[in-house]
Amino acid sequence: MLQRFWSTFGAARDLFWVLALGVLLVFGFFLALGAVHPGEMRWPTIGVVALGALWVIHAWLQSRAGVARDPRMVHARERRGF
Secondary structure (H helix, E strand, O other): OHHHHHHHHHHHHHHHHHHHHHHHHHHHHHHHHOOOOOOOOHHHHHHHHHHHHHHHHHHHHHHHOOOOOOHHHHHHHHHHOO
16 A cells, blocks of 8 residues: 555656646747746746756756666667767
């Protein structure tokens, strides 16, 4: 039961970060189009900037977590000389 809870929690956490990245990309897209003016939409802009900062911190922590590397990828990289 506890194992199922943690796997569901992990999936929900991953879904949150994917959706957060989607919100950032959509906001950036409309910002680039000129449809969104950050000065006129202060609170949504503050929210998106905060979400972006959280996503950057999350990505940095994930990169430092030392996720196990796939031995096939390591071998392929060494074979190519990288």
